[in-house]
Amino acid sequence: MLFFKKLFLITLILLFWQSVFAVYFNGITFSGTKYIYVKDIAKHYGMTISQNSNFCYLKSQARKIVFEFPKKSAKINGVVVNLLFPADYNSGNSIISEKDFRLVLEPIMNPSVIKKQRVKTIVIDPGHGGEDNGTHSSYSKEKDITLSIAKKVAQQLSSKGYKVIMTRNSDKTVELASRPAVIAKYGADMFISIHANSAKRSISGIETFILAPAGTSSTYTKKIVQTWENGNLYDLNNAKLGYEIQKSLDKLGREDRGLKHARFAILRKATKPAVLIETGFLSNKGEEKLLASSSYQNSIAKCIAAGVTSYTKSAAGNN
Ligand SMILES: [Zn+2]
Structure with a gap:
């Protein structure tokens, strides 16, 4: 009897060891x-x-x-x-x-390693607004493009049954710090910030940023930062969410600039899984035209919503 008790205990310890x-x-x-x-x-x-x-x-x-x-x-x-x-x-x-x-x-x-969560409420954050135009092209401002795309993302997510909260619904100035605070205010489960990019004319494509984990460098630096931020609570979920969104956006056939790491304030302060999507370059003639078109904005919105759905399934433990 004692032997079996010991064996049982050892098995328990081994199982615990394996899971940790x-x-x-x-x-x-x-x-x-x-x-x-x-x-x-x-x-x-x-x-x-x-x-x-x-x-x-x-x-x-x-x-x-x-x-x-x-x-x-x-x-x-x-x-x-x-x-x-x-x-x-x-x-x-x-x-x-x-x-x-x-x-x-x-x-x-191996998404079984991510924190389990049931995603019901999602914060959509159209970048910039009001006094802050963001970047601009010959005929469009980033703040207008992001609002337009964000509204379409909200529509797509609502139609899939998610509750959506927007950090702004119109052309108004919203403080950077108050954006991730919306997560706690509404008990939201996810934060998606939408932006458009700018660089030299030849550059185009889509990229999705997540918070760089503590003790690592961002994509564009070599400097290792040790500071742990609130956003680091969901490092694993951030990676899965960012990957699923970038993967889905790849279907648009634009240059795949990849899943990237940064320490943007909104990602640092997000208390739930968060991504910042750069939907394309307003500085690139071809992409500027696409980004300003309603049908392309709809395609972007559908891809983002599909990425969110894939993540949601993984986070619920369904695959
Ligand atoms: Zn921006």
Whole structure:
């Protein structure tokens, strides 16, 4: 009897250990950061690996991951996903940072790791407004484009049964800090900020930003920031939500600029999963024309809503 009791206890401890430390890989320290071997990740996902000093490919029947060295971005099932640290090749082995595995790859590939939530109420945040025009093109202002797209996103989400709260419904000035505060005010479950981009004329495409996790650098910097922000409570969910939205927006056939990390104030202060979507470049002639058209805005809205729905299923534990 005592033996069985002991066995039972040991089994319980092992199960607990497994659930808390779901995966453990051997690591190496590389450029001062903990890295793990991609071959171990391949095994974990049941994928085959082929690698050389430039690329590493992981494949299974339905999924594919590509790393390029030394690069801070990867492709997961065809979607560009920016990494937190560069993937690299070391002594015949492909390696990525342990944080990239845990905070980027896992939530996307294995959504059972994300925090469970039932998404009912969604805050839609049309970027800028009122005195703040945002960027502009020859004939449109960002604040008008974002409001127009946001209203269409709200329509799409409402038709799917979500309750939608807008941070602004008209051309008015809204303080940056008061935008994520709407989440708590209405007990919302998600925050989606909508923007349009600007750069030199030749650049175009769509990108989705999520908050950079503590102890990592943003996509456009090398500086590692240790500060933990409210938004970091949902690092894993942010990655899954951002990925699903970017993946869905890829269907529009524009340049895929990927899932990216930043420390924008609204993402830092968001108390629920949050993304900031750059829907396209007003500085690019072709994209400016698209962004100003009602039918294209509708297509964007449908893609965003479809991405939200995919996330919602994962967050509810349905896939
Ligand atoms: Zn903007």
